[in-house]
Amino acid sequence: MVSTQLQLQRENDDIPEEPDMLLSPDAENGQTFAPPPRIAARFYRHTNNRRKSSAASSRRNSLSSTHSHTSNRSFRNSCQSHHVAQHLRRASILEDRKARLADRAAHAEQVRLRAALAKATPRGSNCEERALAAQQAREKHLAQVAAACAEEVRRAKKIAEDMKERKAADERRYRVEMEEKLADAEKRRLEYKRNSRRQRTGSSPPADVKIATERPVVTSEDAAKRIQSAWRSKVRNDIVKAWLQVGLSIEMVQETSFDVITVMLADETLLKTTDQIMTLFVLLPDADPVPRSAAVRTFLSAYLILGHPAHVFSRDGDQEHDLISKAKDLIISFESALSKLTKYNSHTPSPTRTETVLLAHSAFVTAFNDWKARDSSALIETMVASFVSLDEIWQSVKDATVDEVANEYRNGIRDNQAILLSRIKKLAGPDKALTLIRKGIRESRRSRPKKRPAGETVRPRVASDSAPDSPLSVDSVAAQAEAASELAASGQAGRQDSATQGHQAQSLSKVFTVVPDNRILVHELSIDREYRIDSSPTADLRDALNRELCDAMRRGFEEGDSTNWTAAMAENIRGKLLRLLKEGNSMHTLISETLDPEYISRQCGQGIFSYGKFFEFIASILPKLCAPFRDAEVQALAEELQEEGELSSMIEKLFRVLHVIDFLSLDYSNFLLMNAAPTLIKEAVGYEQRMFAQDLEENKITLDRTRRWWRSAAVNMHTEADRRDPWSQANPINRPTAHKIYARGLIDLAIATPLLGQSELPETLELDRARISRIREDALRITTIGGILLTAKNLLKRDVRSQWKSEASKMWLVLKDGYMKDPGTPSKITCLLESSRNMPPSTRSQLSSTITRLLTQAETGKLSDPVLKVLFQRLKTHIFNRVSASSSGERVKAASTATEGLATTGLPEFVSQVADICEQLGKIGEVDRKCHGRWYEEIAEEMENGGLEGEELARSSSADSEAAASGSLE
Template sequence: MDAPLSDSEAEMVITQTNDDIPEESDIMLSDTENGQIYAPPPRIAARFYRSSNSRRKSSAPSSRRNSISSTHSHQSNRSFRNVCQSNHVAQHLRRASILETRKARLADRAAHAEQVRLRAALAKATPRGSNSEERALAAQQAREKHLAQVAAACAEEVKRAKKVAEDMKERKAAEERRYRLEMEEKLADAERRRAEYKKSTRRPRTASLSPTNESKKAIPGHTLTPEDAAKKIQALWRSRWRRNVVGAFVELGLCIDKVHDATFEDITSILAEEKLLSATSKIMSIFGLLTEGDVAANGTAVRTFLSAYLILGHPEHVFSKDGDQEQDLIRKAKDLVISFESALPRLTAYNNYTPAPIRLETVILAHGAFITAFNDWKARDSSAIIETMVATFVNLDAIWQSVKDETVDEVANEYRMGIRDNQVILLSKIRKLVGPERASLLIRKAIRESRRARPRRRPAGDVRPRLAMESSSPTGSVTSAEVTGLEAEAASQLAESQRTATTDGFQAREITKMFSVMPHNRILVHELAIDKDFRLDPSPQAELREAMHRDLCDSMLKGFENGEGNLWTMAMAENIREKLLRLLKPGNSMHTLISEALDQEHISTQLNQGLFSYEKFFSFTASILPKLCAPVRDAEVKALADELVEEGPLPDMIEKIFKLLHVIDLLSLDYSNFLLMNAAPTLIKESAGYEARSFAQDLDSGKTTLQNTRRWWHNAAVNLHTEADRRDPANRPTTDKIYARGLVDLAIATPPLRDSDLPETLALDRVRLLRIRADAVRITAIGGILLTAKNLLKRDVRSPWKAEAARMWDTLKDGYDATDAALSAKMLSMIESSHAMPPATRAQLASTIARLLTQAQSGKLTDPVMKVLFQRLKTHIFSRISASSSGERVRAASTATEGLATTGLPEFIGQVGEIVETLGRVAGVDRRAHSVWYEQLSEEMERLGQEIEGQGQTGGERSIEA
């Protein structure tokens, strides 16, 4: 056992231990009589259990050795030194052990830290590629993959071209061998006749014997065998059959002159007659143009052969355009008909009605060339037809997607049945042309692209304020209080602004002089009825509000420089307080917090005492804005909050207030849209009645009249009755037709839209009608440019150039600047990038583009192409708008794609569909709200017509009596 320690050594050990190990507490002896050890009191233990990382001061007042507890413990230890000497030794040993343990643990930690440092250094030293290198590598791989795909496609095309070339080479070699054999046979026959002629001796110049005697000398006692007799009979029968076939075909009188003189309908019916088809089939078998045994193929070959006459006689009815391929097909048909009609009269009894080898060869070659050209033309024409039918199928699917959730069940079922029937018919036709698998692939791809291109609606939860989401009911039902509050939002904001302006000073009046984004109640209800997902948009007044905020902040800065900072601070704080409180309901904890923190009296007291701090004000707003904003505003609010907590000079402080006002306006907009979303079902349900009552009140108060509406209805009725009298006087137009005609005449016209032309019932749709007018002119301009390019390049006008049309559509969104040469060059380059053209064609197309853009800019469509396209577009939209039942609408939509392709606008199926859908919604809302006045106008027109008709009859009777 170690020797006992002296008093000074024990005291030194205790002091060193207390200094080195602050986490451990001293064990104190409180009872000397029984020798028990008790734990120190909590107040004393708290001094010994302080954190190790806290730095201990060496000053006397804060020193632990000078504390009362430490002095008391030291004196206690000295007073009981002799009694508890062994306990101090044990305590010293135990603390030494603790020191060793901690030293080992610290050594382990140091070793672990060294390992971590080494691993970090190793990881840092390990070479790795940067993000740019990874992106470059990924781009290189994608490029190699794309090049491989292109190479594979090119290899496939080259393989196909080689196969065609080899087939052509083999066919030419076979024809050459056949020609060589025929020539060798002809030479051998000529050589044989020459040898026979040399062998036969010349007959002496004596009188010729009679034919009877000569024949008797030639075949004395000759008799035919059964085989020779059968051959002669078969030859005679075949000759007679061919004579009858040629006679029957010639008797029909089919020739190119007859086809040209007859009308297209007559010649079509003639060529479809069974008698002509049978005679043509037989005459083609004489020329070897049909294959034996294949009845279906022979029927197709006969109809293809007769189509050569139809193509030569009526090319304008057969072809939709005059391109190079069409001209080549006309030339091949002409060669076939000429060779056939020149060989037909040579079929006589002299040659047993058998065509000569040379003429037969000419007909066969001309027929083969015509069949090849016809199949190529038909394949390209069928591809355009397939694209049109697929586009129609997709258009029907888009219509179903737009109406399935927005109509009642009965109407939706009727739409679904009509759309499904038309899609089944289209699918069967597409499958016949390209096969089932190819048809399914084309339709799936087209529908996927169409649905992907349709604008996706933003989820409602992204723009809901957080406190509004917490306070809203789970079912999302709308209470009457919310609806009432929504409808009165504009009035309450105006009243609040006026009240604030009267109570506060000049600065408050300047701050509250703002325009609200909440429109008039009638406008709000009208927009919701047309689009149930309508949301408030700050864009109409955003620039004005930003300018006013900027002027306000500039005035505030000048006020601070002039010593009016307290007044501006109170006014600005009150303005921000009112804006924030509008986002909350009274009684809410956040509402109470904002009211108390931004109280006017409290801020005034702080300003008078010089205690107001903008740093605390900005910190407070930065802490509450994330709790009020919607999730979609998190990034913007976080950026503002980080900027608000930063300190800066006076101009930076004013800029922070400007940004704070902007963000609070966005939060107010989100809250208004949230209330609007909740109230939308109720407002839409009552929209027709509310709009009718509002319009009736305006009529009664004299704010509006029906003067423009009466003139608009009269013009539409007169135009429609005039067309009906010209077409079918017995078919009188209905009220629905008159309304559709007036709406289309109003929407599909050139800008601008004058106030006198706009009916009072459609006054709320002025912006929408202007947009439709601009879209119609843009469609016509781009369609005219593309149609001119197709005609100059001799391409099919029905084939859609969607890529070029889409790029032009985006380019002309900003307007038409005909004087800008760069715009015309850009439009030309969009076509030239995918369709090569000679310099002359390029110059002509450039001048056409400049001329069409000038007319589109001025709104005067004088070019014949523009006028025709615009009128066709108007007729097409009217035919779809005037459809009264859902079945008629589906039928009109199913033929819309084909109609636009025939019109020359196959690239604008989507844009025209959007125009029709918008006008349909406008018409539905307008008719439900203003049907009473439209019926009155219709009755007035009928009475006026009856009066005019009666006056005319009376005048006629008077004239007869006179």
């Protein structure tokens, strides 16, 4: 213990005191220095950066830490034991740890309680749905992985097979080359063995001494073989030289024009040389001259395809690119093998190079045949459609024109059909060509509307009773002539009668009659000889009036006024039935006496009138008055009339009787019109001229719109003629005629946006307003459907000349009622195309958006899409070329090339619709020029004599019309 204290005292003596440590000589002088910044930063810290005191439980503020700190600071002055400090420190640490463990246990207990509470709370579980969804997602993912793996495996197998084939080909080639080398070595060995070397000697033999060498004995067989080998080598050498002298190469073909190279490839000398060089490479195994000639031309077409692909191909698709690559492989392998033919190998190609050329040639021929088959099929369809369209023209004109014109048409159509038939037979073969033509003509004639027979089908039975032995009796002929003469001279009388009648009487007469105005009737017969009156425009209104009449009769019966209503209804039915009969006829007398209003009124007053007998009488006479094609409808009405019923059913029967009698009146009017049609057509032109002149005299119409329309068409034609003559040389051939000007005006009027303005139509064509509006709608529908089909063909990389007739006909029916009236129309058309053509999802979405855009533009009538604008302009040009044809030969030529022209335009599916439009416009123009030709001549003469002022006015009006047309398109 004493030693310890002594040791501590010695250590304390060694430790210097604080004054000794802090004081320095400078300090003794009273001067102090600041420590360096890094030292000051450790001791003199800012108050805001000083660390805040921790909690009371912190080890820094614990008792042991305080004691330890104090003990350390006052180590020299403290005499406490180290055991006490360590014990206190340990106790403080343990207390601190116990407190923290207690906090953790309390927190864990709280978490456990919350978890138990959450677990005990009832809630809906969708674990099964999640499991099912997870299972489906897993299966879908596995299917995708399996498909991807299968695709990778297939690709790997294909690569492995290709590698295997390539290695086998290389092995065969190496084997053949090795055999050739061994054969050459063997040949050299035998040659060396045959010519033995001389022995070595010490010195050269003297010059005068000749060495005697023995030549080997050659047999006749070996000599023949050598001669034949030399001859064959000479022949092959001549073939190669002849081919090289031709100088045919890809560079030469590219530098030469297409027409010149076409003539060059058709030269017989070149064909013979090509035949020989192809025989040298074993490319013509067949001995038949026809297949050999076709193979030679196919081989030469490879040069033409590589030199002028734009002239050879009509489209740029995958099949064309594949054919170009196959042609390139063939020409490269052929020229490479040709360059190796020398006199050292006797101009004989090696088996390896021959095999390479043969494989490339086979691949090219296969691709060429596939491309030619597809291209020829489209060409065959186009020519068959042209043949059928010519037959349609002949069927339409053979009975509607005079014999001279019909003969001219027949000769022109027959010549063009003969040309088409020979071409179709050349491409498709005789049997298939005849089959396709018969099928097309059968379908065309089956789809044409059948003409109404002029016999018993539409003739009322009472009319046939008057002339049982002849189709038209003498009285009927006289009646037709009288009716025609009255119609031709009824202009002034009809107007006087209409002037004496009131406006309401005229309106009611128009409602209750189905016969149109005389001028409309004659005009429709002039355009369509088979025209018949249609009751659809006024059918609904007449049914509504008949319904009002029946309802009023029901109310009269309820009010007790049955007698007057029964007599009035009987008189109404009696008057309608008597109009169908001639006075003096037995049926006329029977109906007049049975349905006498006074007689029926007396029966109603006495209470003996029977509606059952009345309906029985009506049911017995209606079948005798109707036409045969009304038998089913009239028979159903007769069975309904014989059924007993109450007042409501009786009124309904009367309504049905009035409805059927209206149809019988329509049939009788059409029968009279059919009999009088030939006479009316003869008088139609004069009658229309007189009516039009009378309207001009009475100032009901003017020719202002007609003048503006004619001037616009004339300026457009003269502008086009000036474009064809840029040097302003008036060539009479290029100057437009009156016929061309009229055709241009008619086409500009008919092929435009569907909305037809009141001031846009000239006065001379006012009666054709509905027909021109319908043509406008058809032209817009053709353009819209053509744009959709053209977009689909381009997206699916199909030939634009191929005819998608089924899709076009279905879309024609879908768009018949409107474009975007039904919001589901674009999806219907998309599904229609997708059902017949497989397409990927990306193509389907792109096509769907295009269809929606095109239908929206068609609905508004503003075609801003470039495809629609181009198609619409091409359609307009095509129709103008056909309508403006003046002679029958030009019409036949235009019709024979119509199908090919529409296929080139991008509208191959609308041959029949375009032909119908051209036929209607041709008839409209022919009738209009006959009726109003003198007024057109006056307007044309006014323009010619008008000078510059009229020309400037016409150009301004033309510019206004073109601006309006472009605005409507955009």
